[in-house]
Amino acid sequence: MTSKNQHSRRTFVKTLSAGLAAGVAVGGFHTEKKAHAEDKKSDSEKSGNKKSLGVALVGLGSLSTNQIAPALQKTSNCHLAAIVTGTPEKEQQWASKYNVAREHIYSYDTFDKVVGDDSVDIVYVVLPNSMHAEYTLRAAKAGKHVFCEKPMANSVADCQRMIDACKLANRQLGIGYRCQFEPHHQRCIEIARSNDLGAMRLIDAGFGFKIGDPKQWRLNKQLAGGGALMDVGIYALQACRYLAGEEPISITAQETKTDAIKFAQVDESITWTMKFPSGVIAQCSTSYNFNGLNRFKAFSDNGYIQLDPAFGYSDIQGESSQGPIKFEQVDHFQLELDDFASCILENKQSRVSGEEGLKDLKVIEAIYESIRIGKTVTIS
Amino acid sequence: MTSKNQHSRRTFVKTLSAGLAAGVAVGGFHTEKKAHAEDKKSDSEKSGNKKSLGVALVGLGSLSTNQIAPALQKTSNCHLAAIVTGTPEKEQQWASKYNVAREHIYSYDTFDKVVGDDSVDIVYVVLPNSMHAEYTLRAAKAGKHVFCEKPMANSVADCQRMIDACKLANRQLGIGYRCQFEPHHQRCIEIARSNDLGAMRLIDAGFGFKIGDPKQWRLNKQLAGGGALMDVGIYALQACRYLAGEEPISITAQETKTDAIKFAQVDESITWTMKFPSGVIAQCSTSYNFNGLNRFKAFSDNGYIQLDPAFGYSDIQGESSQGPIKFEQVDHFQLELDDFASCILENKQSRVSGEEGLKDLKVIEAIYESIRIGKTVTIS
Numbered sequence: 122m123t124s125k126n127q128h129s130r131r132t133f134v135k136t137l138s139a140g141l142a143a144g145v146a147v148g149g150f151h152t153e154k155k156a157h158a159e160d161k162k163s164d165s166e167k168s169g170n171k172k173s174l175g176v177a178l179v180g181l182g183s184l185s186t187n188q189i190a191p192a193l194q195k196t197s198n199c200h201l202a203a204i205v206t207g208t209p210e211k212e213q214q215w216a217s218k219y220n221v222a223r224e225h226i227y228s229y230d231t232f233d234k235v236v237g238d239d240s241v242d243i244v245y246v247v248l249p250n251s252m253h254a255e256y257t258l259r260a261a262k263a264g265k266h267v268f269c270e271k272p273m274a275n276s277v278a279d280c281q282r283m284i285d286a287c288k289l290a291n292r293q294l295g296i297g298y299r300c301q302f303e304p305h306h307q308r309c310i311e312i313a314r315s316n317d318l319g320a321m322r323l324i325d326a327g328f329g330f331k332i333g334d335p336k337q338w339r340l341n342k343q344l345a346g347g348g349a350l351m352d353v354g355i356y357a358l359q360a361c362r363y364l365a366g367e368e369p370i371s372i373t374a375q376e377t378k379t380d381a382i383k384f385a386q387v388d389e390s391i392t393w394t395m396k397f398p399s400g401v402i403a404q405c406s407t408s409y410n411f412n413g414l415n416r417f418k419a420f421s422d423n424g425y426i427q428l429d430p431a432f433g434y435s436d437i438q439g440e441s442s443q444g445p446i447k448f449e450q451v452d453h454f455q456l457e458l459d460d461f462a463s464c465i466l467e468n469k470q471s472r473v474s475g476e477e478g479l480k481d482l483k484v485i486e487a488i489y490e491s492i493r494i495g496k497t498v499t500i501s
Numbered sequence: 502m503t504s505k506n507q508h509s510r511r512t513f514v515k516t517l518s519a520g521l522a523a524g525v526a527v528g529g530f531h532t533e534k535k536a537h538a539e540d541k542k543s544d545s546e547k548s549g550n551k552k553s554l555g556v557a558l559v560g561l562g563s564l565s566t567n568q569i570a571p572a573l574q575k576t577s578n579c580h581l582a583a584i585v586t587g588t589p590e591k592e593q594q595w596a597s598k599y600n601v602a603r604e605h606i607y608s609y610d611t612f613d614k615v616v617g618d619d620s621v622d623i624v625y626v627v628l629p630n631s632m633h634a635e636y637t638l639r640a641a642k643a644g645k646h647v648f649c650e651k652p653m654a655n656s657v658a659d660c661q662r663m664i665d666a667c668k669l670a671n672r673q674l675g676i677g678y679r680c681q682f683e684p685h686h687q688r689c690i691e692i693a694r695s696n697d698l699g700a701m702r703l704i705d706a707g708f709g710f711k712i713g714d715p716k717q718w719r720l721n722k723q724l725a726g727g728g729a730l731m732d733v734g735i736y737a738l739q740a741c742r743y744l745a746g747e748e749p750i751s752i753t754a755q756e757t758k759t760d761a762i763k764f765a766q767v768d769e770s771i772t773w774t775m776k777f778p779s780g781v782i783a784q785c786s787t788s789y790n791f792n793g794l795n796r797f798k799a800f801s802d803n804g805y806i807q808l809d810p811a812f813g814y815s816d817i818q819g820e821s822s823q824g825p826i827k828f829e830q831v832d833h834f835q836l837e838l839d840d841f842a843s844c845i846l847e848n849k850q851s852r853v854s855g856e857e858g859l860k861d862l863k864v865i866e867a868i869y870e871s872i873r874i875g876k877t878v879t880i881s
Contacts, residue, residue, distance in 0.1 A: 320759075322770065322791040325705060325784075331802075373755055375877070379700075379780035390702070392784050394772050400759035404705075404772050404784050411702040413805050413822070422711075425793050442793070495877050497755070 174242035174462045175202025177227070177235055177265070179256055181211045184270070185247045188434060190219060192454030198462035202240040205232050232256070236263035243268055243462065249344040250351060254279035261290040268461050270297040272355050273478030275346030277486055280479035287475060295461045295471040296478035298359055299453035300432060302460055305439040306360070308446050309419070309426045313364050318442065319422030321401045324364055326357035326417035328432045329390070329408035335383050340409075348387030350485060354407025356432040358484055360417045361395060361403035364426075369395035369403070369484055372498045374491040379410060393488050554622035554842045555582025557607070557615055557645070559636055561591045564650070565627045568814060570599060572834030578842035582620040585612050612636070616643035623648055623842065629724040630731060634659035641670040648841050650677040652735050653858030655726030657866055660859035667855060675841045675851040676858035678739055679833035680812060682840055685819040686740070688826050689799070689806045693744050698822065699802030701781045704744055706737035706797035708812045709770070709788035715763050719789075728767030730865060734787025736812040738861055740797045741775060741783035744806075749775035749783070749864055752878045754871040759790060773868050 176199050178185050193201040203225035204215050212226050225240060235241050244260035246253050246269040254274045260267045267287055273296050274280045287294035300306045313321060329349055338344040339352055362368065374393035378384055390408035397403070408414060416429035424442025431437060434453060439446030457473070464471040483500060491498040556579050558565050573581040583605035584595050592606050605620060615621050624640035626633050626649040634654045640647045647667055653676050654660045667674035680686045693701060709729055718724040719732055742748065754773035758764055770788035777783070788794060796809035804822025811817060814833060819826030837853070844851040863880060871878040 322759075322788060323707075323772075323786055323794065325707070325786070327703075327705070373753055375753055375774050375776065375782070377776065377780055377782045379702075390782065392703075392774050392782055394755050394774070396755065396757060400757055402755070402757045402770065402772055402786075404786055406703055406705070406782075406784055408702060411800050411802055413800050414703065420791050420793050422791055497875050 173197070174199040174266075174465060175240040176200065176243045176245050176268075176458065176462075177203035177205060177225075177238070177241040178245050178247060179205040179232070179260075180247040180249075180252075181206045181208070181215060182247065188454050189245065189247060189458075190215075192452050192458060194219075195452055195455045196459045196462070198459045198466060199243060202242075203227065203235065203238060205229065205235075233259055233263060235260070235265060242266060242465065245458075246270060249338045249341075250275050250346045251344045254283055257283040257294065258286045261286040261292050261294075264290060264292065266293045266295075266461075266465050268295045268297065268458070269475075269478070271359075271478065271481075272346065272351045272485065273475065273482060275351070275482075277479060277482045280475065280482050284475040284479065293461070293465050293471060294475035295457075295464070296473045296475065297457060298473040298477065299457045300356065300359065301363065301473055302456035303437060303453050304448035304451065305428055305437040305446055306363075306431075308448070309428060309439065309441075310363050310366075312426050312441055312443075313419065313421075314366060318424040318426070320399070321365060321419055321421045324361045324401065324403040324417060324419045325405075326360050326403060326431075327406035327414040328353040328356045328416075329406065329411060329414040331412050332383075332409040340383065340387055342386035345387055347485070347489065348384060348389060349407040349409040350388055350391045350488060352409075353432070354391060354405065355481055355485065357405040357407060357417065358395075358481055360431065361405060362480065362484075364417070364419045365397045365399070365401045365403065367397050367399060367401075368480060368500070369397055369487075370500055371396045372484060372487040372491050372500065373496075374488040374498075376492045384409065388492075391488065391492070393491070395484070553577070554579040554646075554845060555620040556580065556623045556625050556648075556838065556842075557583035557585060557605075557618070557621040557640075558625050558627060559585040559612070559640075560627040560629075560632075561586045561588070561595060562627065568834050569625065569627060569838075570595075572832050572838060574599075575832055575835045576839045576842070578839045578846060579623060582622075583607065583615065583618060585609065585615075613639055613643060615640070615645060621645060622845065625838075626650060629718045629721075630655050630726045631724045634663055637663040637674065638666045641666040641672050641674075644670060644672065646673045646675075646841075646845050648675045648677065648838070649855075649858070651739075651858065651861075652726065652731045652865065653855065653862060655731070657859060657862045660855065660862050664855040664859065673841070673845050673851060674855035675837075675844070676853045676855065677837060678853040678857065679837045680736065680739065681743065681853055682836035683817060683833050684828035684831065685808055685817040685826050686743075686811075688828070689808060689819065689821075690743050690746075692806050692821055692823075693799065693801075694746060698804040698806070700779070701745060701799055701801045704741045704781065704783040704797060704799045705785075706740050706783060706811075707786035707794040708733040708736040708796075709786065709791060709794040711792050712763075712789040720763065720767055722766035725767055727865070727869065728764060728769060728771075729787040729789040730768055730771045730868060732789075733812070734771060734785065735861055735865065737785040737787060737797065738775075738864055740811065741785060742860065742864075744797065744799045745777045745779070745781045745783065747777050747779060747781075748860060748880070749777055749867075750880055751776045752864060752867040752871050752880065753876075754868040754878075756872045764789065768872075771868065771872070773871070775864070 205227040207229050244265040244267050246256045253269050257267045377390040389410050392406045395403040416431045418427035426441040428439040435450045487498040585607040587609050624645045624647050626636045633649050637647045757770040769790050772786045775783040796811045798807035806821040808819040815830045867878040867880050
C-alpha cells in the first residue's frame with residue numbers, strides 16, 4: 122500500500138477515536154464503558170474487526186517521547202490511543218500534541234481501569250526494567266495484549282510469569298526487539314539461514330555507549346536489574362542468537378569496572394563468549410563507558426556478513442562478502458508495532474514473543490552467574 | 502637514503518660476497534676460514550665495520566622461499582649469505598637463484614660449522630616451532646646473532662633458554678614480529694601511546710585462516726606446539742599488547758573444535774579475553790578453520806583505531822575516528838631484517854627482542870591453561 126493510503130487510514134482512525142472519545146468525555150471512565158456497550162463482543166472478535174489497534178503507552182520517558190510516539194503517527198495497523206504517566210505536565214503536553222482525550226489518560230494508580238477502555242487493544246510497557254513484569258501482568262489482567270520493551274524483565278522467573286499471565290488472558294505478548302524488523306538485520310538473517318556462505322564459525326558482536334547522568338534509573342540496580350548488559354548488551358546477544366539460529370549452550374563472561382562510583386550498582390563493561398551446538402562461537406561485548414561499539418560480524422566458511430553500525434535507531438550500514446547490504450533507513454518502532462498489531466489482527470504468533478525475551482534473560486542470567494563464579498556456565 | 506643508494510650498496514655487498522666465495526669455493530669451509538683469517542677481530546668489531554650483515558636462512562619452506570629470501574634482495578643492512586636445508590634439490594635451486602656458494606650451504610647436520618663462516622652474522626631460524634630453541638642455541642653457540650620466527654618457542658622455559666644462550670654469547674636475539682615494523686601498525690601504536698583518543702577501553706582482535714594440507718607440520722603438536730593460537734592468534738595477542746602498551750594480568754579462554762580429525766593434535770579455534778592493569782579489556786579470536794578473520798579495533802574514550810585487514814603480508818587497511826590510516830604497502834620482512842641488522846650494527850636493543858617473544862609465550866601458556874581448567878588464569 123502507498124504511504125498516501127496509510128495516511129488516509131490513520132487519519133480516519135484518529136478522527137474516529139477522537140470523535141468517540143469526545144462524546145463521552147464528561148462522564149469519564151465508567152460512562153465511556155457504557156457508551157461503548159455496543160462493542161461488547163469477545164476481544165478477539167473486536168480485534169479482528171478493527172483495522173487499526175489502539176496502543177496505550179505506559180511510561181512517557183525519552184524513548185516514548187522521541188521514538189515510539191512519533192512512530193505511532195506512521196503505523197498502519199495501530200495508533201496511539203492512550204497514555205499512562207505519573208507526571209501531570211506530561212498529560213497536558215501529550216494530550217494536546219497527540220490529541221489524547223482525558224478519559225484515555227491514566228496514572229499508574231488508575232492504570233487498571235484500562236480494562237474498560239475499548240480504544241486500547243495493546244499496552245506498550247516502556248518503563249524501567251523492574252516494572253515490566255508488574256505492568257505486563259496488570260495489562261494482561263485488563264484483557265490487553267502487551268508489547269514490552271527489552272529487556273523483557275530482570276529475571277527468567279519474571280519472564281515466565283509474564284508469559285503465563287498473557288497466556289491465561291489469551292493475549293499476545295511481544296518484546297521490543299526492533300532490530301528483527303529492520304531490513305539490514307533481516308537480510309543478514311536471511312543470508313545466515315540460506316547457508317549460502319557455508320557453516321557459520323564466529324560471531325563478533327558488541328553494543329555500548331557512554332552513559333550520562335549518574336542519577337538515572339539505568340544505573341540503579343533495583344530498577345534496571347543490571348547495567349550495560351541488560352540495556353544494550355542484549356542487542357549483541359539477540360543478534361548472535363538470530364544469526365546463529367540456535368541457542369547457546371555455554372557462557373563464559375568477565376566484567377570490567379573502571380569507575381566504581383558511577384557503576385557502584387550495575388555493570389560498566391562485560392565481555393562474554395557463547396558456544397552454540399553447531400560449533401559457532403560468539404564473542405560479545407557491551408559497555409556503558411565508551412561510544413562507538415555498535416556492530417556485528419559473522420564469519421562463515423565462505424564469507425562474512427556484518428553490520429557496523431548495527432543497532433542504532435538509524436544509520437545501519439551493512440556488507441557481506443557478496444557485496445553491500447543496503448536498504449533505506451526505516452523507523453524500527455513503526456515496523457515492530459505494525460507487525461505486532463498485524464499478528465494480533467491475523468491471530469498469528471509474533472516473532473518477538475515473550476518466549477524469545479525469556480531466552481535472552483536465560484543467557485543474561487548465565488552471564489552474570491559466570492562473572493560471579495569466574496567459570497564457564499552451561500545452559501541446559 | 503634513496504633506494505638507488507640502497508641498491509648500489511646491496512649490489513656492492515653481493516658482488517663482494519660472491520667474489521670472496523668464488524675465490525675459496527674449491528677449498529670448502531676450512532679453506533674459506535683461512536681465507537678470512539685477516540677478519541679475525543672480535544665479533545662486535547666485525548659487525549661494527551660491516552655495512553651489510555650476512556644472514557643464514559635456516560629452513561627453506563614457503564615462508565623463506567616466498568617472503569624472506571625475496572626480502573633479503575631488498576634489504577640495505579643485511580643480505581642472504583648462507584642457507585641451511587635438509588633437501589639437496591633446494592641447495593641447487595637456491596645456490597643458482599641467489600648465488601650462494603657451496604661453502605655457505607649447510608645441512609642440519611653440518612649447521613654448527615657456521616661458527617667458522619664469517620660471512621654469516623645473523624642466523625634466521627625459519628623452522629617448525631619446536632626447533633626454534635635448538636637452532637637458536639646452536640646459532641648462539643656458533644657466535645651468531647639470532648633472528649627467530651614467531652612463535653619464539655613452544656614454552657616459556659624454551660624462550661628463557663634462548664634468551665640466556667644469546668646473552669651468554671653476547672649476541673642479539675630478535676623475533677619475527679614483522680607487524681611492529683609495518684607503518685599502519687606503527688601509526689596505530691603511535692596514536693595509542695599519544696593518548697589523543699583518551700583512555701583505551703576495549704580491543705577486538707582476531708587472525709585466522711582455513712588451513713589446507715592436513716599432513717603439514719603446523720597440525721603436528723610435537724612440531725608446532727599448538728595450532729591456530731601459536732601460528733596466527735599470536736598476531737592478535739601481540740597487537741593487543743602493543744596497542745594497550747601494558748601486559749595482561751588475567752586470561753579467560755575457550756577452545757572450539759568442529760573437526761576432531763584434522764585438529765586431533767592442535768587447537769582449531771580459540772577465543773580469549775585479556776584484562777590489562779589499566780582496565781583495557783581485549784577480546785581475541787583465532788582459527789585454522791575459516792578465512793577472513795584478520796583485524797583489530799581498539800575503542801578509546803574519544804575514538805577508535807582499526808586495521809582490517811591487519812596482519813597479512815600486504816593489503817593492510819586502516820582507519821581511526823580521526824580519518825584514514827593510509828601508507829604505502831611495504832615488505833614487512835625487509836623492514837624487520839633491516840631493523841635487526843641496524844640494531845646489531847648500532848649496538849642497540851631490538852624492539853622485537855627475545856624478552857618480547859617470551860612475554861607472548863607467557864600469555865599463550867595462560868590461554869592453554871585457562872582452556873584446560875575452564876577458569877580465568879591470573880598472570881603475575
